[in-house]
Amino acid sequence: MSPGEPEVAARERRLDVRELEPPEPLERALAALPGLGPGEYLHMLHRREPLLLYDLLEAQGFRHCAREGPEAPWEIFIWREGDEAARAAAEAACHGG
Amino acid sequence: MLAGMAGLALDRAPPLGVPLRFLLTAPFLAAGAGLAVAALGPAAVTARLAGPAVAAAHLYTLGFVTMVMCGALLQLLPVVGGGTVPAQRTVAAVVHALLAVSPLVLGAGLALGTPAATAAGAALAAAALAVFCAAGLAGVRTCARGQDTVRAIGLALVALALALAFGLLAALARARWAVPAAPWGTFHQGWMLLGWVGALVMGVAWQVVPMFQMTPPYPPAARRVPLAALLAGLVGWSVARAAGSAPVAAAALGVAALALAAFALATLALQARRRRRLRDATLDAWRLAMLALLAALGCGLVAAVRPGAGPGWAWAAGTLYLAGFAGSAITGMLYKIVPFLLWLHMHRRLHPRPGATARVPHLRELLPEARARRQLRLHALAVALLALAGAWPALARPAGLVAAVAWTLLGVELARAALAARRALAAAA
Ligand code: HEM
Numbered sequence: 054m055s056p057g058e059p060e061v062a063a064r065e066r067r068l069d070v071r072e073l074e075p076p077e078p079l080e081r082a083l084a085a086l087p088g089l090g091p092g093e094y095l096h097m098l099h100r101r102e103p104l105l106l107y108d109l110l111e112a113q114g115f116r117h118c119a120r121e122g123p124e125a126p127w128e129i130f131i132w133r134e135g136d137e138a139a140r141a142a143a144e145a146a147c148h149g150g
Numbered sequence: 151m152l153a154g155m156a157g158l159a160l161d162r163a164p165p166l167g168v169p170l171r172f173l174l175t176a177p178f179l180a181a182g183a184g185l186a187v188a189a190l191g192p193a194a195v196t197a198r199l200a201g202p203a204v205a206a207a208h209l210y211t212l213g214f215v216t217m218v219m220c221g222a223l224l225q226l227l228p229v230v231g232g233g234t235v236p237a238q239r240t241v242a243a244v245v246h247a248l249l250a251v252s253p254l255v256l257g258a259g260l261a262l263g264t265p266a267a268t269a270a271g272a273a274l275a276a277a278a279l280a281v282f283c284a285a286g287l288a289g290v291r292t293c294a295r296g297q298d299t300v301r302a303i304g305l306a307l308v309a310l311a312l313a314l315a316f317g318l319l320a321a322l323a324r325a326r327w328a329v330p331a332a333p334w335g336t337f338h339q340g341w342m343l344l345g346w347v348g349a350l351v352m353g354v355a356w357q358v359v360p361m362f363q364m365t366p367p368y369p370p371a372a373r374r375v376p377l378a379a380l381l382a383g384l385v386g387w388s389v390a391r392a393a394g395s396a397p398v399a400a401a402a403l404g405v406a407a408l409a410l411a412a413f414a415l416a417t418l419a420l421q422a423r424r425r426r427r428l429r430d431a432t433l434d435a436w437r438l439a440m441l442a443l444l445a446a447l448g449c450g451l452v453a454a455v456r457p458g459a460g461p462g463w464a465w466a467a468g469t470l471y472l473a474g475f476a477g478s479a480i481t482g483m484l485y486k487i488v489p490f491l492l493w494l495h496m497h498r499r500l501h502p503r504p505g506a507t508a509r510v511p512h513l514r515e516l517l518p519e520a521r522a523r524r525q526l527r528l529h530a531l532a533v534a535l536l537a538l539a540g541a542w543p544a545l546a547r548p549a550g551l552v553a554a555v556a557w558t559l560l561g562v563e564l565a566r567a568a569l570a571a572r573r574a575l576a577a578a579a
Contacts (some may be wrong), residue, residue: 074362075361
């Protein structure tokens with residue numbers, strides 16, 4: 054995280070599941086999401102693209118943006134549907150590199 | 151964005167009942183095969199191609215190995231390959247019922263020497279496999295191109311279709327029909343074991359070993375070269391056998407065997423480099439599978455180069471391959487896939503909308519590791535005893551009994567997990 058983005062960093066919750074066996078990454082993510090406060094998004098670091106997670110996210114009212122690298126093989130940014138501040142921050146982080 | 155695409159692929163993931171029915175039934179048919187070996191005793195080894203022994207073999211190969219592989223494919227083709235198996239619910243119901251019943255009918259026919267029952271059993275099994283091949287290959291064609299695992303699945307399904315045709319010809323030849331003379335039974339075994347079972351376990355391993363055992367991925371060459379060599383070896387062997395060229399046939403079969411050995415060694419090497427050093431029943435099951443595969447190839451080599459070696463080596467090769475290699479890999483898969491499918495199902499049911507708070511049990515609660523390990527130890531003992539019965543046929547009876555207990559226990563553990571999931575759902579309702 055570069056020092057030029059304090060606002061984004063303040064809104065980000067990181068979850069590194071790279072060293073966990075399936076389905077722990079899924080379980081951890083689903084456990085962490087209810088705790089997201091207004092304006093917060095989850096930044097997941099993953100070894101693979103968690104296709105199943107996407108499916109479950111939709112059902113539970115969350116949206117996501119995913120990219121390959123650079124911090125992990127896959128990075129997923131997740132926010133609560135309707136939380137515009139979180140969405141803007143997450144998408145900026147996701148597309149910003 | 152990716153979400154739409156991924157959602158689409160997962161919407162096609164089959165409902166729980168499609169794969170689960172195969173995975174929960176299969177262990178009990180394997181247990182039946184264990185009992186059949188126990189009942190046959192030493193004759194299972196010494197008269198391997200007599201009717202009753204062939205019946206016992208098919209209780210296992212059709213009722214357990216093929217049963218699980220069909221159920222797993224119905225799950226994998228949509229989820230891993232993004233494909234659609236046409237009419238998946240109907241295919242699952244029909245194939246499952248036929249695969250559960252046909253080995254029993256086939257077995258009764260062969261064991262009691264009743265040709266009508268044998269023919270009926272073979273016809274039912276053939277119908278199951280024909281339906282499954284057609285649906286599976288149609289599913290493969292809808293998958294995204296270029297994935298090695300999908301290619302291996304396609305090859306396995308083609309091998310299954312060919313092996314089925316050879317098996318039917320062998321069955322007709324046994325019933326003294328006037329089919330052209332050829333070693334149909336040998337072709338049948340080769341394509342079933344090396345093609346259907348070998349290619350499929352390979353292709354599935356490329357996905358599940360890195361994913362579940364936290365190893366580095368298989369390098370592309372470690373996937374493509376063994377798969378191509380396996381196919382080339384099988385084709386070369388069949389053509390040379392049919393043309394009556396024994397040395398070429400032996401060399402080609404050697405190529406196929408080397409391909410499988412390379413796969414086993416690559417898998418063991420990856421497992422040695424895994425990131426997490428937790429003990430895990432699936433990891434141990436897959437290690438056992440790879441070691442058994444190497445041992446099976448070794449015994450097969452002895453059986454091939456020393457024709458006077460007696461039936462024990464071929465028996466040992468066969469049991470190490472089917473129970474040791476395929477059986478252990480399948481057991482390891484079942485311990486991951488069944489609790490996971492149940493967990494996913496509970497999640498979808500209990501958290502269908504935002505804000506739902508019902509607790510979904512943790513995976514390890516559904517199937518505790520200690521119980522899986524206990525069953526796996528028994529399974530390993532069964533494999534060892536079965537293989538040793540090649541040298542000491544008197545061991546066949548205890549080996550069959552231990553196998554029956556081990557595989558019943560496998561079925562019981564999986565059923566307990568399914569019941570625990572059902573209780574959790576009922577409690578939340
Ligand atoms: C419709 C389904 C099937 C039919 C009609 C069938 C038919 C036969 C026949 C007639 C034999 C005796 C071969 C001989 O005379 O040399 C045989 C043997 C054998 N088949 Fe099948 N088969 C079927 C499915 C399978 C499957 C799915 C597998 C494996 C996955 C398999 C594996 C074997 C093996 C390993 C043997 C040797 C048996 C032994 O050593 O006792 N078969 N089969």
